[in-house]
Amino acid sequence: xxxxxxxxxxxxxCVCSYGMKLTWDINDxxxxxxxxxxxxxxxxxDGYVRYIYSSDDKNAQRHLSGWAMRNTNNxxxxxxxxxxxxxxxCNRNCTLPDGSKxxxxxxxxxxxxxxxxxxxxxxxxxxxxxxxxxGHSGYPVTNFWRQDSKAIFFQxxxxxxxxxxxxxxxxxxxxxxxxxxxxSPHFSQKKRLMESEAGRYHDSGGHFTGFHHLxxxxxxxxxxxxxxxxxxxxxxxxxxxxxxxxxxxAYEPVSxxxxxxxxxxxxxxPRIYMPRPPCGYEFSVPGYIGSSSYPTLYKDSxxxxxxxxxxxxxxxxxxxxPLNVHDRNFDNSSKHHGWKPIFGKTGxxxxxxxxxxxxxxxxxxxxxxxxxxxxxxxxxxxxTLQTVITTTTKVSYQALKPSVVKYGDNMYDAKxxxxxxxxxxxxxxxxxxxIKLQEDCGVIKSALAYQQDPIPTKSxxxxxxDSYRYxxxxxxxxxxxxxxxxxxxxxxx
DNA sequence: CGGTGCGGGTTAC
DNA sequence: GTAACCCGCACCG
Numbered sequence: 267x268x269x270x271x272x273x274x275x276x277x278x279x280c281v282c283s284y285g286m287k288l289t290w291d292i293n294d295x296x297x298x299x300x301x302x303x304x305x306x307x308x309x310x311x312d313g314y315v316r317y318i319y320s321s322d323d324k325n326a327q328r329h330l331s332g333w334a335m336r337n338t339n340n341x342x343x344x345x346x347x348x349x350x351x352x353x354x355x356c357n358r359n360c361t362l363p364d365g366s367k368x369x370x371x372x373x374x375x376x377x378x379x380x381x382x383x384x385x386x387x388x389x390x391x392x393x394x395x396x397x398x399x400x401g402h403s404g405y406p407v408t409n410f411w412r413q414d415s416k417a418i419f420f421q422x423x424x425x426x427x428x429x430x431x432x433x434x435x436x437x438x439x440x441x442x443x444x445x446x447x448x449x450s451p452h453f454s455q456k457k458r459l460m461e462s463e464a465g466r467y468h469d470s471g472g473h474f475t476g477f478h479h480l481x482x483x484x485x486x487x488x489x490x491x492x493x494x495x496x497x498x499x500x501x502x503x504x505x506x507x508x509x510x511x512x513x514x515x516a517y518e519p520v521s522x523x524x525x526x527x528x529x530x531x532x533x534x535x536p537r538i539y540m541p542r543p544p545c546g547y548e549f550s551v552p553g554y555i556g557s558s559s560y561p562t563l564y565k566d567s568x569x570x571x572x573x574x575x576x577x578x579x580x581x582x583x584x585x586x587x588p589l590n591v592h593d594r595n596f597d598n599s600s601k602h603h604g605w606k607p608i609f610g611k612t613g614x615x616x617x618x619x620x621x622x623x624x625x626x627x628x629x630x631x632x633x634x635x636x637x638x639x640x641x642x643x644x645x646x647x648x649x650t651l652q653t654v655i656t657t658t659t660k661v662s663y664q665a666l667k668p669s670v671v672k673y674g675d676n677m678y679d680a681k682x683x684x685x686x687x688x689x690x691x692x693x694x695x696x697x698x699x700x701i702k703l704q705e706d707c708g709v710i711k712s713a714l715a716y717q718q719d720p721i722p723t724k725s726x727x728x729x730x731x732d733s734y735r736y737x738x739x740x741x742x743x744x745x746x747x748x749x750x751x752x753x754x755x756x757x758x759x
Numbered sequence: 760c761g762g763t764g765c766g767g768g769t770t771a772c
Numbered sequence: 773g774t775a776a777c778c779c780g781c782a783c784c785g
Contacts, residue, residue, distance in 0.1 A: 329763085329764090339767085343765080374762055434762090
């Protein structure tokens with residue numbers, strides 16, 4: 267499929283992200299100019315994907331990502347490069363009372379990250395550990411942002427080999443909640459108590475009401491808890507649904523007409539309303555839904571990488587975590603090991619973050635774990651985020667106010683788009699060299715076993731998919747998490 | 760305090 | 773030359 271043809275396929279259009287349909291590379295001297303439509307913002311991109319966002323998209327303007335990405339100096343002021351910091355977990359991989367795992371968002375700031383790692387797990391009191399991202403040939407996954415006229419081009423390289431951390435919005439929400447709490451006198455008292463018992467953290471109720479405890483420990487950060495295992499496949503949920511969820515936390519449910527910008531009528535939560543395009547998910551395999559986001563298949567003329575389909579099932583995320591975590595080898599006698607740690611456990615100090623890993627050692631990671639994938643994240647909605655691109659790169663960052671109109675399309679696309687897969691990287695080397703099918707499968711299974719969640723669809727998927735991919739991932743995770751965080755917060759209040 | 764971007768500099772390939 | 777990083781600085785919320 268050359269892009270030329272793309273236009274002819276309506277369906278195709280619906281299904282694939284616009285950015286992926288076009289052939290371009292972030293480094294191209296000239297990027298596509300006549301962008302006819304933009305992609306809906308993707309919070310959790312994973313894999314070698316490309317999207318083209320409207321320069322009006324607040325999230326794109328902020329170069330946001332659900333993953334903890336830190337700025338990397340690539341000595342190119344035209345292109346902003348960011349690399350993934352991974353995720354902070356309990357080195358014992360303890361399971362919270364509610365069955366979830368701790369998956370904190372690594373602090374972006376080096377200093378803050380070091381501090382963060384010195385903190386103890388709120389649940390078991392053992393050390394926290396940073397699982398570095400090595401999804402791009404042993405190096406962290408990288409995201410590139412470049413603004414060109416009215417579009418913001420996004421390109422990601424690498425497949426995250428670790429669980430998702432708490433999203434930025436979740437972190438922020440949690441933080442603010444904690445603050446408030448702390449402020450209240452009532453709270454402080456409590457806090458003291460808790461401090462003494464810091465490690466305990468179990469709830470009094472069964473459900474991990476945990477937030478109270480939060481404060482006690484050190485900071486909000488530690489509390490990102492993700493309940494993963496509990497949810498099997500959400501495949502059933504429509505992506506749109508999911509989409510909305512993620513963002514909610516982030517931006518208060520306020521439903522401001524955010525989108526004032528956009529012409530669309532109900533914009534508050536577009537996804538919800540989104541009518542499912544004819545082509546949308548339906549035609550995709552059920553499982554797909556969850557996964558839809560990023561599969562990539564590059565169909566462009568030259569490279570077709572057949573194998574590149576990815577599947578995402580949900581749930582995988584946590585699957586991963588365990589795996590990785592275990593790797594970490596602490597004493598946790600993890601149930602799984604097989605994948606030996608590449609990084610030393612010790613490393614807390616500073617090094618963790620960029621564990622330089624020799625590429626070789628690691629195939630392991632490319633196994634089925636791919637944590638994340640969920641369909642649609644994006645949500646443009648963030649009313650709150652209204653910032654304008656201020657200092658961004660020197661590139662001509664002037665947000666031209668483009669056509670709002672496009673939004674309509676976008677939303678649409680976004681949802682649907684997620685399903686598509688393109689294998690991107692036209693670049694030869696980039697494809698996932700280290701993938702092994704069998705292994706993947708194995709991994710997946712083990713992962714599943716881990717979770718115990720039966721994921722029906724998964725099997726279907728796997729068969730279909732060839733090579734690559736990975737694991738399952740519950741779309742829900744996200745949702746769940748969100749839900750949880752909410753819970754915590756609310757609970758406190 | 761921490762997120763984010765910039766940019767000089769280093770190192771390894 | 774490229775890519776991955778380190779480090780400090782500045783701005784901002």
